[in-house]
Amino acid sequence: MCDIGGDGFDADGLDPDALLWVRGVDYLTGWRDATRAAAELGDALAEAGVDVAAAKLRAVSAADGSGVVRLELSPATARKVAKLARVAAA
Template identity: 70%
Template sequence: MGDGDFTGDESDLDAVLWVRGVDYVSGWRDAKEAAAELGDVLTLAGVDVAGVRLRAAAGADGSGVVRFELSAAVAREVAALAREAAARCRKAG
């Protein structure tokens, strides 16, 4: 699970436009922690994280952003887990 390498083919204009006075580092740190937390939870849930890529970034306003990229197979796996969790919440409520 990558979190910030600059080897991708995609171009993100927000990643290269910096505004003086905006604290991008704090937002990036927050996103990095959130991405690690999400990765840990996915692992605990039994998701094959080999098909997952989490990248920390900062938005134009400095807020943290987590880019979540996953294979179609893993997307279906995560959807099934979310469906099961939603069903359990409905039964409990």
């Protein structure tokens, strides 16, 4: 499920599931979980020294009701996050 203001289009074209609400699917629970996870990720990125003003975190619900966190970064910020992940993995 697309977030409010989403258009249902992605890199592969139209996603019909992103435009429809299915009766009986609990989208709110997934969205709430994704909202909490996005806040947690934003806090962790900030603590690691990432400029969160350069990051865009969005909580949405997938077509099946599960939560999804979308992260958009500038190339420079993505490189910094990649470097932090490599350091943490080492």
